[in-house]
Amino acid sequence: MKPTSNIIEKSEREQILNLYKELLRATSSFRHTQDARLIRKALNVLVNEEKQLSRNNANELYLIESLEVALLLAKEIGLGRTAVICALLYQPVLQKEITEEEVRSNFDEQVATITTGMVKVAELYAKNTSIQNENFRKLMLTFAQDIRVVLIILADRLRLMRNLNLYSREDQQRISSEVGYLYAPMAHRLGLYAVKSEMEDLVMKFTNREMYSFIAKKLNETKRDRDQYIYSFIKPLKEELSDLGLKFEIKGRTKTIHSIWNKIKNQETEFEQVFDLFAIRVILDSEPKNEKAECWQVYSVVTDKYQPNPSRLRDWISVPKSNGYESLHTTVLGPENKWVEVQIRTERMNEVAEKGLAAHWKYKGVKGEKGMDEWLANVREILENPELNAIDFIEDFKLDLYDEEVFVFTPKGDLRRLKKGATVLDFAFEIHSEVGKKCVGGRIGNKNVPIKHVLKNGDHVEIMTSSTQEPKKDWLNIVVTSKAKSKLKQSLREMQYKEAELGREMLIRRLKNWKHELTDQLLNQLVKFFGFKTNHDFMRAIAMEELDLVRIKEFLEKEDKKEQEDDRERSAKNFVAEEEDLPDDDVLMIDRNLTNVDYKLAKCCNPIFGDDIFGFVASSGGIRIHRHTCPNAYDMKTKFGYRVVRAEWTSAADSVYQATLKIIGNDDIGIVTNISQVISKEPKVKIRSLAIDSHEGTFEGTLTIFVDNIESLNLLVKKVKNVKGVHSVSRIGAS
Template sequence: MAAILESIPISDRVEILKCYRNLLRASSSILTWKDIKQIREAIELSMQKTGFERHPSGKLVLVHSLEVARVTVEEMGLGKTSLICALLYELVRNSETTIEEIEKRFGKVEANIMDGLIKVYDLYRTSSSIQSENFRKLLLMFAKDIRVVLIIIADRLITMRSLGKHSLEEQLSISAEVSYLYAPMAHRLGLYTIKSELEDLVMKYTERDIYKFIAKKLNETKRERDRYIKEFIEPLKEELNKHDLKFEIKGRTKTINSIYNKMKKQNVEFEQVYDLFAIRVILDSELKNEKADCWKVYSIVADMYQPNPRRMRDWLTVPKSNGYESLHTTVLGPQNKWVEVQIRTKRMDEIAEKGLAAHWKYKGIRGESGLDEWLTSVREILENPELNAVDLIDDFKLNLYDDEVFVFTPKGDLIRMPKGATVLDFAFNIHSEIGKKCVGARVNSKNVQIKYQLQNGDHIEILTSSTQAPKQDWLNIVATARAKTKLKQALREQLYKEAEIGRETLIRRLKNWKLELNDQLIGQLVKNFRYKTVHDMFRDIALEKLDVVAIREFIQAQQKKESTEAATPGVRSAENFVAAAKEETETADGEVLLIDKNLTNVDYKLAKCCNPIFGDDIFGFVGVSGGIKIHRTTCPNATELRNKYAYRIVKAQWTGEAGSGNYLAAIKVVGEDDIGIISNISSIISKETRVKLRSITVESNEGLFEGAVSVFVSNSLILNSLIKKIRAIKGVLSVSRIDG
């Protein structure tokens, strides 16, 4: 190893040694001397094969691999096997070595995990979008050995931490993928710290302005926040010490993404978000005393500070399905400010930080089964061959972010269901046949409909009927992926059954009229009666929504037309001829959009969901009909479009004169409720020669006004200048651009 290092430039050598020492420090408690020899062997193999090769982030490939390996151990709590696989991943990915060689040198388990990692990489390489049938295979690999997804998440985390060194296009593409798939997966696997960091980093590159704004505000208020946390904690420490409890207390500022979500959800400004931080009490308790000690701390906190009963969360009695255990309460602290307090033990805290991996350390502790149940439900979704790619992703996503409710069967068994689940979800959870026949339920001895949303503590008895059958509108009632999958399967079975009855009915009736059903006739009937599929048509025949007599009349008309055409050769019927309609384009006068840097004067539309204007960072999205919609890169729909339909994304940029267009833009203004402010806003806009006012709408509420101002501008610089001037008006609290 030393000899190879000598051939590497000093700066890179220093970086490698630093990362190697950090890795050994992080994993010292889990490694034997034999393990360290294997790690050195993996590093030497990487140095021999990759040499001076660099990762897209600009680091040496080996440095990137060492950082990923450290994350798997230090931040996920994984062991030697995952550490070695993380070190070798880039090697095998670049075909520098083989799976067979890995098995020979390191073992079968390592080879199997590496095989899964390479298959995942191959799927990404052959498909530009995770919205493809390959997505099913990818997730099946995740479900087969969960260490595959954990190593991929670690790799994505290190990539996100150095994303600033990637191109703008790569920043948006990688951020979209992480936001859409890996952050939710980290959440579902209990990796809350990693999930939070991924979400913050995604926001840093996709919502740059608001990210910088919140980061600046947090920095400005840090001293005041630290002072308040100390004021809250000191008396609590004294009281806890009186009860001979071993503990530590931490004050933790909430993540930028979390704060932004609160601002959006509560429709408030930064200053109005009351719970910017949380206090965490971590107890050093024996396993048998954990629950009692946590409740003792809760009692002390509740005696000192008034708790809000609506904000009580008990995940001690029944942990979350990913193993999370904690007691949360929100109390009224000094200066009448609400403060969230989280109470847990050291074991619970490690599981909260490292999720699934920590369960292997605490083997036999309650909560593991929940993860097994989740992986089983994931496999059920993935192994349904009739789900198309879009439905597959939607159903899978339902299983990622979910809060939970706990309900009881008539026998008293406790069942865990996602928040928002209905009686119908519960019925399908018990058995598909019960779900299909469900007509309602008795909840807490009262009759309720199938759409009733389950509440914590409900006692549920499902009511069924032999005459009941699944209905299409049930898809709007079920909320869980499991129920959706089973319901769609049942509806398809029902459709095919009814379609077969309709087909037999049509064949029988045609036979009576001395006519025969063939593929050509079926195609003509589907087209004439305007059905999407032949199954839909046959189903309507079975349900008597399509009259068989009408079919006979159509056939007779066709026969008559064919005989007429045969008698007058050379004449072509114009019936059913449709001229291709030319789609209108909403282009800005005088503006030309350059697409892919070589196509100009392409017809395009400006997307109404984000209203791009000249100067915005943009991309094109090719519609089904072939037209191109132009979106801002910060469009609310951008992440979904990039992930589901990456193959339809087209690079785009503005060309031409910046002042020749006329674009509609909208801005939101929040301020003190004063008629003078509205006058000042109107006055500023009227003085702007390059801005044309379209409309102002204002709503007042509790001393504040919220206004929407629509203007026509020629480019984003003029709009940003206007926003800056309005923001400077006395009494204006915030100004932001509105999407759509």
């Protein structure tokens, strides 16, 4: 239930006034006479003394939320008056303080369309939309109708992440998971790198707070040395670039906490061993006609001064990314033999890099616009495929969000951008789905290549087809682009549907000859008996002659005979379900709206009384109780959010719970005995098993115990950690 208050605090009034003034300043650059009037009109709708008391789940005024989103759009994303007006009108429309028709008549059709899209998004979220829920595809389809809907939602999510400390821990986990899984990759794909980076850092702050704080502390401790190194690296470059008469800014930029954490994980190293903690960026003030030449001139100066790594050159100036990103990247060996990344770009390129798609409206005609239009058209095409289920869509869609690109050409010289790692078959589906379905290979240069051949930058590709070729299931292991996967799955489903229909017709004809009728009950029996997952698979097996119809006849004859014998022996016991042992009813409460719920404690994380927990509706029925730190929690919450229910402990009763600890220490004589003695002195703890593995002077033990609650477990962990020779004690089953 949303918290409400009929009073606007003095501090809130001051905040509203400051935001109002700041928004007017931020929009002054594009506020022509007409624009100014429309923005003020939207502000007047929002700032209404009688209708401004509505609050969100964190008890923030929607009025403040809307002003902050509008300001973020104007200042940080760089959108124009239409998006700003939509951000201001969205809540009043949602709260039914103004109708969509009034928006259309008082503003314009674009504002009405985008605002309607925003309201649809809110309505879908109100239905507990999960990223694997069919509603999610409707959500994405709303996004794809007008890209500004996506940009406004991204601004709203970023504002939400900045204020996430006001929400409950459960909401923090849910929102962070969703932003990390979908919205940060989407910001990346749209070229909003500043938004994407901040989102990733904030997600890490709320989902991996310990590591986030550790890296932040380390960065702060090493700042002085890092600044000194950057100064010594930049100084000679500044002198040479100034002598050439170039107008430029050169600075060092520390990489984000999230990206540093990725390096630590991927390189399996410690913080101190990660050398590329920063990048040097050269930003030129160039005339459009001189941009490319001056960027390469800077590159020449940098590589003359410092030895470059040829394999790390990235030229996105000659051929920009499809999201419009233009920059020249190289990695060079700086002082103290440390590798340093250098990024070279112009002010225009830098604004596009930071603000992504939004900057394209400021710089008309940039190379990336066409690529973005093609990508959005592709998204719409995938979304509008009625055969595609929500799970397939989100997996395919996410494939294209973070990946690098490869640039190839048609025989006529048309440039096509594909995901890095794309094959000849991907290229065929990129040309047309019918070309893809009939593809038998390709020709690059004067050489014939198979459909699985991986394309390289600059390849000129000609597709070879055959009228007898048909799509095959193993092609899914060859294609990597979302468009190819989507089209291929659609084609395979169409073929399988025809096969299943043929199998059904064959079965009905045979059953009629055997004096039987195909009922749902009989079909379910047959599917289960012959070990098929679905009716569809069963029917296809008949059509493909993988299942002999004679076996079905034998099954029916046995069932007929068995039914005649069983008729006389049926009793009520056949219809009484066995009851499973459940935890005491007064130990847990699961969702206040549910009663008589069958639940079990999940074995993957073994929750203990006092743990922060949630319930998950299992596919086999019943509820499984997991810890919020369960290794599987992230996937369950993001992919199957609609199956997550609230759960909380009520009283401990006389229950005991199993926990497993991992203990690492020196392999000294007597250390295991000392640990066992510590545990035996705890009256509320019982040992179930203790397994020890020694190697090169250290031991690793797995201790399984029974405890009554989390406090007893934490106390035991603390005491075992104090045993001489023990390095670490950690609970198994936590992410």
